[in-house]
Amino acid sequence: GENVEQHPSTLSVQEGDSAVIKCTYSDSASNYFPWYKQELGKRPQLIIDIRSNVGEKKDQRIAVTLNKTAKHFSLHITETQPEDSAVYFCAATFGTASKLTFGTGTRLQVTL
């Protein structure tokens, strides 16, 4: 079935360190992989996305890598800052469906 697994569920890093969150998906036909950041009580906010014809994408301190063979993709945040603290969700679309299947989320805490 359509499934996205996300690890770790919680992650604590010191300010300035890097954070990596990993997701695996079940369907090799998946083709779109967005990442959302959600602060407490707020809407999910798209921070970066990648499509299946690309292996890596970077936007300032944020990067996403995709390994289609292994069916996993990762979010990398470098030089973390306290304002990066939030819950991060990965997601994927499966086949021709447009709906997003989300991972269970990673609570990132950046400490001073």
Next chain:
Amino acid sequence: NAGVMQNPRHLVRRRGQEARLRCSPMKGHSHVYWYRQLPEEGLKFMVYLQKENIIDESGMPKERFSAEFPKEGPSILRIQQVVRGDSAAYFCASSPLSTRKQGRGETQYFGPGTRLLVL
């Protein structure tokens, strides 16, 4: 360019009442998705609509829940005879077009959500 709008932002209902949640997509977007987020959990897809058409309702509970996106006006998610388990945040997202046929996925932008509390 206004973002996705949802109202009300907070809604309190007693068991057995009806809840109506409204979503106006971003300007130029004609596709709407509804997701539900239980406390401390991820987002679960409920339904995907175009104007006057339900495209995918595979995530909708079989009873008490319905959705529409009329030709004019916002999309409505309706929950009849609410129960305490319906308490959650309901998010709407919109996208500019469907690439279902190409199967490539289109960016979805989320609204601020409606937090439903059933007493």
